[in-house]
Amino acid sequence: MMLGSLAATTAQAQDAARIQNKVLGEDNQPVLVQFSAEGKAAYRGVEGAQVLRQQLALTNADQMVKRHVETDQLGFTHEKFAQYYQGIRVEHADYTVHAKGGTVESISGDFEKISGLSTTPSMSASAALTRALAHVGATKYMWQTGEADAASFRPEGELVFVRDARVSNAKSPIVLAWKFNVYAAAPISRAYIYVDARTGEVVLQDNIIKHTAATGTFATAYSGTRTFNDGTTTGGYFLREGTTRGLGIETYNCKKGNSYTAATDFVDADNSWTEYNNANFDNVAGDAHVGAQATYDYWKNIHGRNSYDNAGAKIKSYVHFDDTPGDGVGYENAYWNGSVMTYGDGATRFRPLTSLDVCGHEIGHAVCEKTANLTYSNESGAMNEGLSDIWGASIEAYAVASLGFTSGGVKAKSTWLIGEEIDKQQAALRSMSDPKSLGQPAYYKGVNWYTGTGDNGGVHTNSGVLNHWYYILAVGKSGTNEGGGVYSVTGVGLDAAAKITFRMESVYMVASSTYSQARTYAIQAATDLYGSTSAQVKAVTDAWFAVGVGAASGGTTTPTYCTSKGTSQSYEYIDLVNWGSINRSSGSDAGYYNGTALSTSVGAGTSQTIYFSAGFPTGTAYTEYWKIYIDYNQNGVFTDAGELVVSGSSSSSGTLSSTITVPTTAKSGSTRVRFIMSDNSATTSCNSYSYGETEDYTINITGGTLAPPAITSLTGGSTVLGNEQARVLEVYPNPATNQLRLTLPGQATSVQITDVRGARMTNVSLADGQVDISRLAKGMYTISVSNGEKVFHQRFVKE
Structure with missing residues (x-):
């Protein structure tokens, strides 16, 4: 028995020595593991599947199936795996092994810890499809249109495991579901619909068609007179470029209809196309065509990518599309449907939606689909939209600076405005430099942050945070954020910002990525490209801090903190933390909540009152031991003198309070505060414990430089002072x-x-x-x- 324990302990120690840094997600599973020199040596020449099995502690029920391997310009190979449980795909769960020269450098992704779930559906695929179609509620579907390839659109059910998105956090349950690709013709929509295979409820809709807004020539309409590549046909020239750019760029005329197969070529006899500047706005065909060409050129020349799929995929665009022909109202939108670009002519809100940044935005969705494939809901969906805005802005700036594009429409081009040329009613759809001016948040969960279920969880609203991060990273900005944190970011320029962002998206992000994980991956991407002590890593980190995601750099990379988690919340959990602008009420968070994106500003030498409370789901209030730690010297641990700032016990379900004094010598900048509530008085800042919960937040210290304060006890309600004679059981x-x-x-x-x-x-x-x-x-x-x-x-x- 003793020998067995010793062997296990030795193996754990060896494994720990192999790890340089491990970042955990909200579900306490690793989202990034970087290996030490010992780990790199141990994993040299080792297959990626073996590394994942060891580091993710896979069981016999878990399978990681290799999807493909990519090699990037830095010489890294990225071996990508999809997760399966009992042979069934775990949707959106993917992991990547990153190696260089045959040595594993790191692993990253999303792994879902599953046990005990049935693989047998209670509902047939046909019955589930009926539920899916009722959820979509279309009057006609693509397989009902009579088009030549209509039958190919009839959905086939696939059994998968997926998180129930109706619960929008990392603790949402995983269910067995039927997955359908449902393409509706009237009204237009296309989405993956997931139906719980047990209850028949729709648990997730992941849109394939992603719109520019809620409803969004030659002498082009928006970019002046452009020269472009096309092809010859009977009667002259048509908008089909051969294979100069991948497998080609082609643009078609839907003639104010909604059929792709009935669409025709635009043809011009002398290849000057001047007659297309007409009352029908046929000049927008030129915008779509040169926009697709400029988008291809940007991805090829800046990122070395051959079309949106990096395999030369043909880019096909359809203009003059109308979802309901004959109703006298143009289609107020544009979208990527999973294979082609589609542009409406607009109506009361928009002009024809073929502006350059919209072209870049929509094809950006195609790039995302072929890389991170971010699920189109909540935070991952917001970043899906944000990335498309980022590429729309970057492509517009590239086309103006490098390709000579000019402003030819009613409004001038502006890099940091999205859709400015097509919007009839306001300055633009969105502003990346000032998101709040057009109703978006500039700060994570701050002003204008959307918390409802509309628009797939606010994907076109909450994208403002990623947009503003990119703007600050590229251009630079100084100020005080909504959390009271003072920041100053020196911009790295559009080229470096774009390279960092695309590496974050294409190498590290996975379908379920959150804002917190995007921060981790962006810092790692900048480290790969420019080095861990580079100005770019500092700018990336501080730009995230500026928009309320994580701590500032403090001149160095952000420290990695130890794990603390309760294994059971059956009897108690933290239900309130309130300190300044941090004010969070919650239910159980599965033992740990990463609230570091939430912050408040405190002055060194000031008195601060902190409020917190326990929730007791059974109705019985137990004695709980509270400890609050602050990493005053920002060195990544809570074990330094004076960093345990509150310690005490209470059997109260009421709100507790404690008043502390921030030492005048505390280090200025952002640091972590950790709340621990446990049924065991021996629980420390770094360990797993039986009952209770840990929550981490950020405070921004101003005016400080480093001093151990006295340990403060709990006050309020029926609370007991931890340093006095025991008043609890x-x-x-x-x-x-x-x-x-x-x-x-x-x-x-x-x-x-x-x-x-x-x-x-x-x-x-x-x-x-x-x-x-x-x-x-x-x-x-x-x-x-x-x-x-x-x-x-x-x-x-x-x-």
Whole structure:
């Protein structure tokens, strides 16, 4: 037994020595693991699947199936794997092994820890499809149109595991679901629809068609007179460029209809196309065509990418599209449908939607689909939209600077405005330099942040945070953010910002990535490109801090903190943390919540009152031990003198408070504060413990330089001071075998012990402050002790 324990401990120590840095997601699974020199040596020449099996602790039920391998311009190979559980695809869960010269440098991605889920559906695919179609609610579907290839659009069900997106956090349940690709013709939509294979409820809609807005020539309409490549045909020239750019660029005329197969070529006899500047706005065909060419050129010349799929895919565009022909109203949108670009002519809100940044935006969705494939809902969907805005802006700037594009429409081109040339009613659709001016947030979960379910969880609103991060990274900015944090970012320029962002998207991001994970991956991308101590890494980190995601650099890379997590929240969890602008009420967060994107500003030498409370789902308030740590010297640990700032215990469900003084010598800048609530007084800042929860947040210290404050105890409600004589129930030893000793205010007058079912135990006795538990069976129990005035509760284990 001793030898077995020693062997296990040695193996764990060896594994830990191989790891230089590990970043955990909100589900406490690693999203990035970087290996030390020892780890790189150990994993040299080792297959990626073996590395993942060891580092992700895969079971026999887990499979990581290799999808493909890519090699980038830095000499890295990226071996990409898809996760399966019991042979069924775990949707959006992918992991990548990054190696250089045959040595594994790091791994990154999303791994879903699954156990005990059934692989047998309770509902047939046909019954689930009926539910999916009812959810879409279209009047006609593509397979019903009579088009030549209509039958190919009929959905086929695929069984997958997927998170229920109706619960928009990392703790949402994973369910077995039928997945359908549903393409509707009227009204136009295309999405993956996931139907719970047990209940028949739609748990996720992941849009394939992604719109520019909620409803968005030759002498082009928007970019002046452009020369372009086309082809020859009967009667003259048509808008089909051969294979100069990948497999070609082609543009077609839907003639105000909604059929792709009925679309025709634009043809011009002398290749001057001047007659297309007409009342029908046929000149927008030129915008779509040169926009697609400029987009191809940008990806090829800046990122070395051959079309959106890096395999030369043909870019086909359709203009004069109308979703409901004959209604007299033009189509107020543009979209990528998974294979082609589609542009409407606009109506009351928009001019024809073929402006250059819209072209770049929509083809950006195609790039995302072929790389990170970010799920189109909530934070991942917002970043999907944000990345498309980033590429729309970058392509517009590139075309103006490098290709000589000019402004030819009603409005001038502006890099940091999206859709400025097509919008009839306001300055633009979105502003990357000032998101709040057009209704978007410039700060994570700040002003204008959308929390509802509309627009797939606010994907066109909450994208403002990523947009503003990119603007700050490229151009630079100084100021005070909404969390009170002071920042100053020196811009790295559009070229470097774009390279960092695309590496973040194409190498590290996965379908389920969050803003917090995007920060981790952007810093890693900048490290790969420019080095860990580079100005670019500092700018990336500080730009994220400016928009409320993570801490500032402090001149160095952000420290990595140890793991702290409760394994069970059946009886208690943290339900409130309130400190300045941090004010979060919550239910159970599965043992750990990463709230570092939430921050408040505090002055060195000032008195600060912190409020917090416990939630008790069973209705019984147990004695809980609270500890609050602040990393005042920002060195990545909480073990330095004075960093345990609050310590005490309470059996209250009310709001507790504690007043601390921030030392005048605390280091200025952003740092981490950790709240721990545990049923075990021995719980420290870095360990896994049985019952309770840990939550991390960020404070921004101003005016400080480093000093140990006194430990502060809890006050408020029925709280007990941790440094005074005990005023709550303590039981020891715990676990116990025969006798349980009690410490409480006053003298115990009666006791009651119940098991985990709530059944009362009668075979116990109380004498001289001790309880005889020798006749209890092994297991977990709750003891309730009265002192004649108050009843106290505590849990213990009988061995």
